Amino acid sequence: MGRLFGTDGVRGVANLELTPELAFRLGRAGAYVLTARHRGSRIVIGKDTRISSDMLESAFISGVLSMGVDVLRLGVISTPGVAFITRHLHADAGVMISASHNPVEDNGIKFFGGDGFKLLDDTEDEIERLLNESADTLPRPTGANVGRLYEEPAAALYERFLLSTVEHRFEGLHVVLDCANGAASHIAPAVFRQLGARVTVLNDQPDGVNINVGCGSTHPHVAQRAVLAHEADIGLSFDGDADRLIAVDATGQVIDGDYIMAICARAMKDRGLLSNNTVVATVMSNLGFVKAMERMGIQVERTAVGDRYVMEAMRQGQHVLGGEQSGHIIFLNHTTTGDGILTALQLVDVVVGSGKSLAELASIMTRYPQLLENVRVRDKQAWRDNPRIQEALRVGEQMLGDAGRILVRESGTEPIVRVMVEGPDERVLQECIGRIVRVIREELGA
Numbered sequence: 001m002g003r004l005f006g007t008d009g010v011r012g013v014a015n016l017e018l019t020p021e022l023a024f025r026l027g028r029a030g031a032y033v034l035t036a037r038h039r040g041s042r043i044v045i046g047k048d049t050r051i052s053s054d055m056l057e058s059a060f061i062s063g064v065l066s067m068g069v070d071v072l073r074l075g076v077i078s079t080p081g082v083a084f085i086t087r088h089l090h091a092d093a094g095v096m097i098s099a100s101h102n103p104v105e106d107n108g109i110k111f112f113g114g115d116g117f118k119l120l121d122d123t124e125d126e127i128e129r130l131l132n133e134s135a136d137t138l139p140r141p142t143g144a145n146v147g148r149l150y151e152e153p154a155a156a157l158y159e160r161f162l163l164s165t166v167e168h169r170f171e172g173l174h175v176v177l178d179c180a181n182g183a184a185s186h187i188a189p190a191v192f193r194q195l196g197a198r199v200t201v202l203n204d205q206p207d208g209v210n211i212n213v214g215c216g217s218t219h220p221h222v223a224q225r226a227v228l229a230h231e232a233d234i235g236l237s238f239d240g241d242a243d244r245l246i247a248v249d250a251t252g253q254v255i256d257g258d259y260i261m262a263i264c265a266r267a268m269k270d271r272g273l274l275s276n277n278t279v280v281a282t283v284m285s286n287l288g289f290v291k292a293m294e295r296m297g298i299q300v301e302r303t304a305v306g307d308r309y310v311m312e313a314m315r316q317g318q319h320v321l322g323g324e325q326s327g328h329i330i331f332l333n334h335t336t337t338g339d340g341i342l343t344a345l346q347l348v349d350v351v352v353g354s355g356k357s358l359a360e361l362a363s364i365m366t367r368y369p370q371l372l373e374n375v376r377v378r379d380k381q382a383w384r385d386n387p388r389i390q391e392a393l394r395v396g397e398q399m400l401g402d403a404g405r406i407l408v409r410e411s412g413t414e415p416i417v418r419v420m421v422e423g424p425d426e427r428v429l430q431e432c433i434g435r436i437v438r439v440i441r442e443e444l445g446a
Contacts, residue, residue, distance in 0.1 A: 004131065005124040007306040007412070009110025011099055014052030018107055020059035022131075026109055027063020029130040031147075032138050033123060034093035034113065035069050042070040044089065044152070046082040047097035048183045048241045051208035052107045057097050060109060065147035066140060072152035076206075078183040078242035079110070080339035081158040087116035087336065088157060098183070101218050101239040104209050116336035117315075118308055155187060162191050165334050166345050168352040170197035174232040175348070176248075178223045180216025181206040182240035188341050197348075200230050212239065217246040217327050217340070224248045234348060234358050238340040244327040245340040247347060249358040257327040258289040260347055262365045263358075264329075265298055265321055267350040273320070273333065274298065280313045280322030282306070283407055287422045292365040305409070307338050368404070369426040371433050375417045377444040380410040383417055392439040396421065396432045404429070406436070415446065 004010055010026065012018035035041040043064050047053035061071050069092070074085060079096045086094030094112035102108075111119050111127075119127075130138065175197045179185040185204040192199050202222060203215040215222050216239050223235030227248050235248030247255035255263075261279055268274040278299045281289065285300070293300050301317065303309040307330065310322040314332050323329035328338040331346060351358050383389045396406050404423025411418060417440060421433045 004128045007308055008100065009096075009108045011102070011106060011108035013105050014050075014056065014107040018056065018109070020055055023056045023059035023109060024063040025131050026127070027060040028067050028136070028138055029127045030093065030095070030111060031064045031067035031069040032130060033127050034111070035067075036092070037068055037139070040070070041068075042072055042091050044072045044074060044082060044086045044091045044094040045097070046074040046077040046079075046085075046095070048099075048211065049076055049181060049185070049206035049208065050099070050104050050107060050211045050240070053097045056107055056109065060095065060097065061149060065149060067138065067147065068141035068145050069147045071147060071149050073149060074152055074154050076183055076186075077155060077158065078187060078339070078341065080243055080335060080337050080342065081155070081183070081187070083112050083116040083337045084158055084161055084335060085152070085154045086112050086114060088161070089152075089154070090114070096241065098241040100241050100243065101212055101216065104211055104213070112337070118311065118337065159187060159191055159194075162187075162342055162345060163194060165331075165342060166195065166349040168349055170195040170348060170352060173234070173348065173352065174198045174200070174230065176200045176202065176223050176226045176230060176232045176235040177204075178202045178215055178226075178235070178237040179204040180212050180238050180240050181210040182212065182216065182238065182242060184238040184242035184341060188236075188238060188242070188344070191341060191345070200226060200232060202226055216240065217244045220246045220248060220254045224252050224254065228252050234351065236344045238344075239327075242340045243338045245329065245343040245347070246327045247344070247358065249362060251359050253359060253362065255358060255362050257323050257325045257329055258286045258367075259362050259365055260327065260329055260343060261321065261323050262289055262292050263350055263361045264346055265293065266296055266364060267354070268321060269296065269298060275318060275320045278317065278319045280310050280317070280319050282310060282324050283409070284420070285325050286367050286370065287405060288366045288368045296364075311337070368422050368424055369429055370420060370422045371426075371429045372418065372420045373433055373437050374411070375419065375437055375440045375444075376446045377415055377417050377440065378446050379444060380415050380417050382444055383408060383440060386443050388439050388443055389436075392436045396436050399428060399432050406432070408436075417444070
């Protein structure tokens with residue numbers, strides 16, 4: 001049996017893999033590990049809009065209450081909203097029921113410590129160890145010692161925090177918001193309207209099953225079309241739990257996480273706010289982003305794919321800006337996790353403060369073509385020691401030279417090797433990746 005916790009909590013098909021029984025046990029084990037279980041211990045719980053979130057929330061809450069720990073139920077709120085409320089209310093831990101940008105069949109349970117940060121691997125392993133014990137050896141308080149459930153309508157607290165992070169009003173700006181029929185549906189429009197923006201809202205009518213369906217950050221063409229049709233200034237697309245942002249400028253160009261980081265990094269550097277003159281990004285960030293940062297005198301620290309690795313590097317190096325191409329951006333001077341709505345506010349604040357359009361600001365970076373192929377293999381580790389594959393990679397690197405790069409990595413969940421090539425000449429990239437993939441298939445193909 002593999003590790004239950006993935007890079008972002010426990011996920012699976014709701015009611016099949018992530019069952020109410022498992023959620024109950026996670027509630028008990030999580031409450032045991034993350035709280036002192038004395039009177040007044042409490043866990044904050046939020047959820048997204050998918051239909052299974054009610055079922056999993058109820059089961060998880062029952063598990064926590066059975067440990068004598070109180071629960072503050074927030075209702076529908078973003079993942080970063082849970083992180084903020086957890087530390088703002090000095091709770092012992094926070095939990096979000098969500099599968100982020102995944103389809104409605106999936107769901108997940110992710111934990112935050114009392115400091116608002118995601119759990120370390122050792123803490124997740126301790127929770128998982130308790131789950132795997134053959135018998136439930138955890139305490140079962142009775143009578144007045146069981147936990148209590150409190151409703152905590154904390155969205156207004158979170159909105160006030162978001163508003164406090166910007167310096168400018170947004171009057172005169174027409175903004176399109178695609179809320180993915182998810183957790184941003186009420187919060188994002190309210191915040192932008194309070195700042196004076198003219199707001200056109202898309203996909204803000206969640207019905208339990210339409211979360212992320214043909215909309216949101218994984219479908220930026222929806223906001224793209226709306227921006228052009230309404231002649232808006234900016235489009236902003238969130239995912240189901242509102243921890244990611246993909247933007248669109250007035251010309252219809254998609255502004256992904258790399259562009260957003262580049263724009264915000266330059267603005268922060270100009271104001272003396274970019275600590276260590278460094279941005280943290282994953283190995284999947286575009287080479288054009290790295291080149292743009294070099295021209296500005298900003299260092300880029302690379303990590304493995306996953307926001308937890310970005311956060312780890314940020315905390316270790318005391319950096320304040322990092323993120324992923326997918327739009328998961330962390331402003332550590334404001335909060336403890338990626339926050340799509342906060343990122344949108346920071347981006348628009350830079351636009352307003354600069355007096356330039358988003359398209360003008362995005363021109364600081366030129367995206368390099370990227371080609372990606374997934375190769376199904378018998379052994380996803382074997383490419384590392386295979387002489388023919390290593391020789392093909394050496395030849396590929398010679399073809400690309402200093403202007404490009406090759407990235408090979410294994411899938412975390414499938415017997416797949418992912419090959420990505422990047423550089424200024426797409427014809428050369430196609431030849432390069434074709435040769436590498438052919439050799440991998442010949443040597444390791446399933």
